[in-house]
Amino acid sequence: MTDVTRILNAIQRGDAKATDELLPLVYEELRLLAAQKLAHESPGQTLQATALVHEAYLRLVGDEPQNWENRGHFFAAAAEAMRRILVDTARRKQARKRGGNRQRLSFETLDVMTRTTPEEIVMLDDALAALAREDAQAAEIVKLRLFAGLSVEQAGEAVGISRATAYRQWTYARAWLRAEIHGCQ
Amino acid sequence: MGFDSNQAKSIFLAAVEEVAPGDWSGYLDEVCRGNAELRRRVETLLAAHQESDVLFDEPNVGLMAETAPVEPVEEPGMMIGRYKLLERIGEGGMAVVYMAEQERPIRRKVALKIIKLGMDTRQVIARFEAERQALAMMDHPGIARVFDAGATETGRPYFVMELVQGVSITEYCDQNRLSTKERLVLFTEVCHAVQHAHQKGIIHRDIKPSNVMVTMHDGVPVPKVIDFGIAKATNQRLTEKTLFTRYAHIIGTPAYMSPEQAELSDVDIDTRTDIYSLGVLLYELLTGTTPFSEEKLRKAGYTEMQRIIREQEPVKPSTRIRAATDVRRSHRHPADD
Numbered sequence: 001m002t003d004v005t006r007i008l009n010a011i012q013r014g015d016a017k018a019t020d021e022l023l024p025l026v027y028e029e030l031r032l033l034a035a036q037k038l039a040h041e042s043p044g045q046t047l048q049a050t051a052l053v054h055e056a057y058l059r060l061v062g063d064e065p066q067n068w069e070n071r072g073h074f075f076a077a078a079a080e081a082m083r084r085i086l087v088d089t090a091r092r093k094q095a096r097k098r099g100g101n102r103q104r105l106s107f108e109t110l111d112v113m114t115r116t117t118p119e120e121i122v123m124l125d126d127a128l129a130a131l132a133r134e135d136a137q138a139a140e141i142v143k144l145r146l147f148a149g150l151s152v153e154q155a156g157e158a159v160g161i162s163r164a165t166a167y168r169q170w171t172y173a174r175a176w177l178r179a180e181i182h183g184c185q
Numbered sequence: 186m187g188f189d190s191n192q193a194k195s196i197f198l199a200a201v202e203e204v205a206p207g208d209w210s211g212y213l214d215e216v217c218r219g220n221a222e223l224r225r226r227v228e229t230l231l232a233a234h235q236e237s238d239v240l241f242d243e244p245n246v247g248l249m250a251e252t253a254p255v256e257p258v259e260e261p262g263m264m265i266g267r268y269k270l271l272e273r274i275g276e277g278g279m280a281v282v283y284m285a286e287q288e289r290p291i292r293r294k295v296a297l298k299i300i301k302l303g304m305d306t307r308q309v310i311a312r313f314e315a316e317r318q319a320l321a322m323m324d325h326p327g328i329a330r331v332f333d334a335g336a337t338e339t340g341r342p343y344f345v346m347e348l349v350q351g352v353s354i355t356e357y358c359d360q361n362r363l364s365t366k367e368r369l370v371l372f373t374e375v376c377h378a379v380q381h382a383h384q385k386g387i388i389h390r391d392i393k394p395s396n397v398m399v400t401m402h403d404g405v406p407v408p409k410v411i412d413f414g415i416a417k418a419t420n421q422r423l424t425e426k427t428l429f430t431r432y433a434h435i436i437g438t439p440a441y442m443s444p445e446q447a448e449l450s451d452v453d454i455d456t457r458t459d460i461y462s463l464g465v466l467l468y469e470l471l472t473g474t475t476p477f478s479e480e481k482l483r484k485a486g487y488t489e490m491q492r493i494i495r496e497q498e499p500v501k502p503s504t505r506i507r508a509a510t511d512v513r514r515s516h517r518h519p520a521d522d
Contacts, residue, residue: 021489134190135190135194168198168202171198171201171234172194172197172198172230174233174234174241175197175230175231175233175234176230176233177241178233178234178236178238178241179229179230179232179233182233
């Protein structure tokens with residue numbers, strides 16, 4: 001049984017500490033994969049969140065069959081990890097542009113070029129944080145979709161809600177975030 | 186008159202699911218009766234719903250990253266600055282090392298280390314320059330000189346260093362089956378070298394076997410510490426890269442990381458950091474393994490790794506020796522017993 005499987009089972013049993021263990025593991029794996037791909041892939045190829053997350057899943061959990069809850073926990077951690085990777089990079093790029101020069105190197109520069117600008121990513125992250133304060137579940141669905149690349153259905157499964165509810169949450173969250181982001185522009 | 190966000194949410198969803206857009210206005214008249222704020226909020230949401238953008242319509246595409254352009258690969262024969270690349274002699278997760286030839290002011294072979302992508306070149310060079318004077322003042326047979334630093338045409342930092350041909354100290358000791366005494370002699374020389382650097386105010390920050398080479402000079406093994414000034418300039422020691430042990434040859438391994446370095450902050454890194462790493466090196470020279478297993482640290486997850494380094498008591502070397510397998514025992518000289 002892999003470390004991650006052990007942790008996932010622990011989370012299921014209600015072990016709160018186990019959740020703390022999961023994120024760094026997933027984070028590390030995703031960064032590894034992303035850096036590896038960025039270093040070796042030929043130009044023009046894309047770095048898809050879904051592919052990364054699923055590859056990380058395979059590497060960390062392996063072939064062992066998992067129940068939906070476990071997969072849900074994993075994807076939630078993966079979404080959070082991907083979010084941090086992208087948002088951290090975006091914020092640092094912003095800071096650099098403003099002339100800031102952070103000596104504290106928490107994470108190494110991952111030169112990810114996204115179709116959204118760093119500013120947009122930061123705004124999205126802020127808006128998402130605001131949504132989370134008002135409607136945590138809707139925010140979670142967005143996170144899983146945007147950062148882990150899950151479909152609406154998969155995101156619903158990960159969170160543990162019906163397909164219909166998941167679609168509703170997504171529809172609402174999407175409008176909410178667009179409104180929020182435009183409100184700040 | 187205020188409203189509840191949940192109210193706005195249900196009205197919004199009902200409108201989207203059950204009412205044609207053309208009838209929204211009339212619908213809102215009914216449902217938001219009198220509550221202008223509520224109506225405005227739902228109208229905002231409905232307007233947003235009707236928009237279209239890449240980010241939310243195609244979530245994967247919106248955040249999809251394109252890979253950075255591939256670095257043009259240097260090749261033997263090419264000139265980097267005034268150095269001519271001869272052959273590739275090493276590669277790590279962070280850098281590639283070439284043997285190169287310098288023509289002026291004197292002709293000699295050097296080692297040229299080109300840092301891979303992901304670094305802010307100006308910062309790296311700047312940090313190196315800050316130490317360059319001190320580095321130039323180091324003059325010790327146990328320290329490999331760093332001569333120069335620059336940027337390639339594609340903007341990557343490179344370092345020109347004394348070419349050290351040999352093997353890592355652990356490899357040397359094992360390959361030649363050095364006794365404990367002989368290992369201690371070599372280790373003492375390493376300590377002298379590091380001491381020299383400390384007296385000049387230079388901290389290495391990344392002492393580990395692959396940075397302590399042993400080269401033969403007139404039949405005598407000479408340990409040389411390499412990469413002085415580089416770990417600090419590239420600051421690799423203190424970043425996530427130190428966790429990428431799975432992909433071989435990275436700079437900085439958790440097993441050699443001192444407790445203050447495991448903090449990932451710049452605070453409190455001083456000469457004692459090097460002393461700690463020297464301690465780990467000594468441990469490995471005497472027992473064949475690091476105090477904390479690389480594997481265990483890597484698997485542990487970040488916070489746990491920090492905790493282990495800071496709090497856990499390593500197994501005593503004497504205990505390790507006693508429990509050692511025949512492979513490790515082979516390095517013990519009969520005279521030790």
